[in-house]
Structures are given as structure tokens and as C-alpha cells.
Amino acid sequence: MFDVVFNGAFIVDGLGSDPFRADVAILGGEIAAIGHDLGSSREIVDIDGLHLVPGFVDIHGHSELRAMVDPGLYPKLLQGYTTELGGNCGVGLAPVRHEGRVDLAKEVSGILGLGPQDWPWSSFPELLDHLGSMNFGLDLGLLVPHGPLRRFVMGERSCQSATAEDLSQMAMLLDQAIEAGAFGLSTGLFYDPCCYCDGRELEALFSVVAARGGLVSVHQRSEGDGILDSLEEILSPAERTGARLQISHLKIGGRRNAHKLEAVLGRIGSAVDSGVDVAFDQYPYSAGSTSLYSLLPPRWMGLDFSLLRRSLCDKVDRSIIKEEMENPDGWDGVHSLVGWGGIYLTSAQREEHRPYLGKSLEEIGRMRGEDPFDSFFYLLSEEGKALTMIDFITSDEMVEGIMAHPLQMFGTDGLYSPCPHPRTFGCSYRVLGDYVKGGKLSLPEAVNKLSSRPATRMGLSDRGTIQVGKKADLVALDMDAMANMADYGHPDRIGEGIPFVWVGGKLSVRDKTVVGLGGRLLRR
Ligand SMILES: [Zn+2]
Incomplete structure (x- = not known):
């Protein structure tokens, strides 16, 4: 006897296959059978005519502080995201010294939003323990952010080059954090204090992550005039150390740099050919969003x-x-x-x-x-x-040129500023409502880039596709009604066309409302 059988949907399996009509049975939070006349079940959910797709995996998130005050994480869950990798761009919450908490909270508030008054953690493993005691709307994994790590070790010297002693301390703390369950490291070479690091430091940190098989996610030093040098800066340590590299929100800023797209994608392709494990994420908008201070x-x-x-x-x-x-x-x-x-x-x-x-x-x-x-x-x-x-840094043609690449996958880079970029609430609706319905991407391709690819990149083999044995993270799509509603003037408007989301087989969204907290902290 199954727990639930979903009847009559068009299945988009996440692997890129054409949609096919079948029933899907769930048992113990996993997909137990796919086919027809599957047998008896405690509950039958008729979703005739809807598309059933694997829960989306946001490989570029910033929800770790928001999750403490809004555990449902509705901006993400209502878009169909059932997993997020947070702690990106070198920005985050740990490690932090007791006396540095107020400053860090203020500094990250534009990106991570406002969290609880009390921060009962100092080290990264303590942060994981704190999040591990809570339930969320979706599963949340974390990267170790380079910024706080560097500041924790170097203090007032964090705008200088690291000494050998600094490097070994950072490496030790990073290793402990990954051992405790972090998915790897993130850095934001565009931001203070990560921008003061040099090649030696990158290589030292990349090696730690490589030895643990984690992911290094990088917001590049330049996404504009200096993008080719920036790419070299991160590809060479990835090549030398074997670290798996995720380039964050790939774009080329400024009209005067638009001609560099071919060279950028070509350089990434040649790195792949020489054995570097590299891919990139993208938010499907021509405008970026970050701190004003970074100007x-x-x-x-x-x-x-x-x-x-x-x-x-x-x-x-x-x-x-x-x-x-x-x-x-x-x-x-x-x-x-x-x-x-x-x-x-x-x-x-x-x-x-x-x-x-x-x-x-x-x-x-x-x-x-x-x-x-x-x-x-x-x-x-x-x-x-x-x-x-x-900041309106790039063009729709650039967005589409990058989106078409086989190494591309979507990530929201959703920030929690008071008047956010529409990607925070609208990324998947933008993909499905504008790009798929606009004929720029097929639905199987879009779902593959929203679910299976980012899941594989995170090293999560238990999700991202609709196959027997996978976690029952599922999203029902009404493609007729599908519409992106969030724009720059109304960034928090929720789109149309995602009536239900299930996390681990548990109904979590109904009628644009969070009705279940089926997620938890993920440790790698
Ligand atoms: Zn980011």
C-alpha cells in the first residue's frame, strides 16, 4: 500500500526526456513506482492535465538567516524550490567572534535580510547545529563563506594579503566546517574582504575543498572589463588542485564587453577539455543586484x-x-x-x-x-x-546566449533586501512563464536546468529527477496558467501556475500558501 498516488499528470522527469503521461506512487517520502494502475494507496491525488516535475534545486541561495525567522522560506518554496544551497558569494554568518556579531549582522542585512536578535553560534559547525535543530519549508545546505572566515582569522588585517599562518588557520577552519557538513566554500572576489586575497590563498582554500570533494562557488572579481583575467584567476587553482568549480551568476557586464561572450564560453570549454570540473549558474535577468557599497x-x-x-x-x-x-x-x-x-x-x-x-x-x-x-x-x-x-548591467541577448550553454543551470541569487530584485520571488516563474512559454527553452530543458543539474552539482544523488527511489520532492505545474508576475516595480509578486509543491512526499504548498515544513538542514 502506497502513501500517495498522483494520477494522470504529464511527467517531466528532469533528465530532459519528453513529457509522458503516468501515475507516480510515493512511499515513505520516496518515489516508489511510476506507471499505470499502480495499486492501492492511502491517498489518491488527481492532478490530471498538470505537469509533475522534480522539485527545483537552487544552487545559488542566500536564505540562511531568513530561514531562522521565516522557516517556510515562502519566497523560494512558492516557486517550487525544494532544496537550496545557501552561503554563496563569500557572504555569510560564520565563523564570527562574539564581539563581531552586531557588525556582521548589520553588514549582511542588505543581502541576507534581518534575522533573530540572538546569534547563538560562533563557529561554522555551531551555525550548522543551530540550523539543524529547525524545520524549514525546503532542504537547506550551506557553503562556508570566505568573507567571515578571512575576517575571523585576520581581524583588522583582513584588507591585506594573508600570511602563511593565516592560510593554515583558514584551511583548518574550512576543513572542520566541511567535515561538519558544509558543501564547500564560497568566495566573492568582488567584495571586501575576499577581494584582498591572492592566488596563494585561493590555491590553499581550493585544495582543502578538493581533498573533501566539495564545491567551490565563486562570484568573480570582474564580470566586466576584466572578466577574462578573472576567469583565469579561478580556473588555474581549480586546475592545479582538482577542486570542483561553480562560477556564480555568469554574465558579462557592460555593452563594451558583450563581444567577450564567445571567448569566455570558449575558455570555460577548454578548461573542461583539460579535465577541470567546472559549471556555472545564472539568474535569467539582465539586471544584477548587490550592495551599493561594492561600487x-x-x-x-x-x-x-x-x-x-x-x-x-x-x-x-x-x-x-x-x-x-x-x-x-x-x-x-x-x-x-x-x-x-x-x-x-x-x-x-x-x-x-x-x-x-x-x-x-x-x-x-x-x-x-x-x-x-x-x-x-x-x-x-x-x-x-x-x-x-x-544595476542594469547586461542585456537579454547576453542572458539568452549564456542560458543556451550545456554547462548552464539556474540559480536565484535571491537577496532579502527591503525592495529586492524580482529574482528572489520570481526566478522559476521567469524561466517557465517567460522563457519556456516564450519558446526560448523547452519545458524538459528548463526543468533539467532547474532541478537535475543543480542537484548533481551539489552532489545530491537522491533528488532532482522523477525516478523510482528518489526523494519525493515534486512540483505540479499548470502550464496554461503559468505566468511570471514579479518585475522590478513589483518584485515580490508571486507568479501563477504552481498550485502544489511536495517536499519528501509532504504537501508543502497549496494555493500559494505554505502548508508544511518538510525540509531540514542538509549536511554533505
Ligand atoms: Zn549571490
Whole structure:
């Protein structure tokens, strides 16, 4: 006797096969049979005419803090995500010293959102234990974030090169974290303090992950002018150490760099040919989103905030920073790629700054009657590091060019800023509602890129496809009704066309409502 039989759906198995009509039986949270006339069951669910697909796996998430205050993680679960790999971009919650918790909480709030007041962890294994005591809407695995790791070991020296002693300490803590269940390492070479690391440090950390068979996920130093050098910077340690490399949200920023797509994909292809285990994720939008602070040149980003604040208010320093931002040399100057008209403010804590939310820096400059650079310096000096932005850095053609590649898979990179990028609530609806219904991707291909590929990349062999013996993480799709509703003006609107989600066979979403918490912390 089965627990549940789903009757009459078109099955999209996640492997890329054409949809076929069959019933699916669940027993003990697993798929027990697929076929016709499967026999008796305690419950029959008639989903005639709907598509049944494997639960989506978000290989690029940032939900670890949000999960503590919204365990259902509805922004993800309502999109059909049943597994997430969090801790990406080198940003995260551990390790952290007791006295550093308030600062870290403030710093990550634009990306990870607001969490509980109390942080009862210091080390990464303690963070895993804390999350391990909770239930969530979906399964949540974590990468060890390079930023906090570096700051924990190097303290005030974290804007310098690491010493041999620093490297061995970081390596030891990383190894302990992976042993405790982390999936690998993430770094954000574009961000402070990861941007101060050199090739030696990358190689040391990649080797630890390689020895444990984990994944290294990298937000590259440059996604614009310097993208080819950036690619080299991470492919060579991956090649030398054998680490499995996941390039985060692959894109090429700035119109002037669009011609580099072929060279970038070619270089990744040649790395594969020479034996590097590399793939990449992508959010299907032409705009990115990150901290406003990351627009600063690295040497200013690394200053202690009280010192930086003084410079941001100083006329002479302002003109030096402006000059460097207009002519970036060896770093990714997002402002120089898109201009102030392409950068929109998406968070502000101070009441008097709320009218600027959703406005471009160009508009904000006009509202304040000043150069947008001065508005940028003013806002940073008043609000600190937590401010976030949306930047229109690439084009739909670029998004589609990358999406078509066989090494591509989707990831949301969902941030929890107050006025988020629509990818947080809408990524899978965008794929299914816009790209599949718009004829740019077939449904089997899209499901493969949303489920099976990221699951395999995470090393999870128990999910990602509809096959006997796999975990019963399942999503019902109504492709007639399927529509993406989230856009830049309404980023948190939930799409149409995902009526049910089951996590481990447990009904978890019905009518756009979280009705079950079938997920838990995943340890690798
Ligand atoms: Zn990210």
C-alpha cells in the first residue's frame, strides 16, 4: 500500500526526456513506482492535465538567516524550490567572534535580510547545529563563506594579503566546517574582504575543498572589463588542485564587453577539455543586484567604516574616489559600466531616504539637486554598508546566449533586501512563464536546468529527477496558467501556475500558501 498516488499528470522527469503521461506512487517520502494502475494507496491525488516535475534545486541561495525567522522560506518554496544551497558569494554568518556579531549582522542585512536578535553560534559547525535543530519549508545546505572566515582569522588585517599562518588557520577552519557538513566554500572576489586575497590563498582554500570533494562557488572579481583575467584567476587553482568549480551568476557586464561572450564560453570549454570540473549558474535577468557599497574602489572598501565615512564627507577625497570610479583599473567598476541612470536604490533604513527607494541614482541626484556622485557618497556615509542596488548591467541577448550553454543551470541569487530584485520571488516563474512559454527553452530543458543539474552539482544523488527511489520532492505545474508576475516595480509578486509543491512526499504548498515544513538542514 502506497502513501500517495498522483494520477494522470504529464511527467517531466528532469533528465530532459519528453513529457509522458503516468501515475507516480510515493512511499515513505520516496518515489516508489511510476506507471499505470499502480495499486492501492492511502491517498489518491488527481492532478490530471498538470505537469509533475522534480522539485527545483537552487544552487545559488542566500536564505540562511531568513530561514531562522521565516522557516517556510515562502519566497523560494512558492516557486517550487525544494532544496537550496545557501552561503554563496563569500557572504555569510560564520565563523564570527562574539564581539563581531552586531557588525556582521548589520553588514549582511542588505543581502541576507534581518534575522533573530540572538546569534547563538560562533563557529561554522555551531551555525550548522543551530540550523539543524529547525524545520524549514525546503532542504537547506550551506557553503562556508570566505568573507567571515578571512575576517575571523585576520581581524583588522583582513584588507591585506594573508600570511602563511593565516592560510593554515583558514584551511583548518574550512576543513572542520566541511567535515561538519558544509558543501564547500564560497568566495566573492568582488567584495571586501575576499577581494584582498591572492592566488596563494585561493590555491590553499581550493585544495582543502578538493581533498573533501566539495564545491567551490565563486562570484568573480570582474564580470566586466576584466572578466577574462578573472576567469583565469579561478580556473588555474581549480586546475592545479582538482577542486570542483561553480562560477556564480555568469554574465558579462557592460555593452563594451558583450563581444567577450564567445571567448569566455570558449575558455570555460577548454578548461573542461583539460579535465577541470567546472559549471556555472545564472539568474535569467539582465539586471544584477548587490550592495551599493561594492561600487567603491577596493582600496576604499577596505577602510574601517569610521575612516571611510570621513572620506565620503570630504570634498577632496570625494573627487579622488570619483576619479577612480570613472577610470577603474584592475577592478570591476559597475558604475563605469552602466552609469548612474542604470543603478537603482533598493534599500534605505532612514525614514528620510525612503523616497529614494526604487529610484536611480541619477534621479536621486536630480531630487537632491546635486551630482549623483554626491548623492552616492551622502547615502553611503549616512546608511553604511547595508545599502543595496539593482544595476542594469547586461542585456537579454547576453542572458539568452549564456542560458543556451550545456554547462548552464539556474540559480536565484535571491537577496532579502527591503525592495529586492524580482529574482528572489520570481526566478522559476521567469524561466517557465517567460522563457519556456516564450519558446526560448523547452519545458524538459528548463526543468533539467532547474532541478537535475543543480542537484548533481551539489552532489545530491537522491533528488532532482522523477525516478523510482528518489526523494519525493515534486512540483505540479499548470502550464496554461503559468505566468511570471514579479518585475522590478513589483518584485515580490508571486507568479501563477504552481498550485502544489511536495517536499519528501509532504504537501508543502497549496494555493500559494505554505502548508508544511518538510525540509531540514542538509549536511554533505
Ligand atoms: Zn549571490
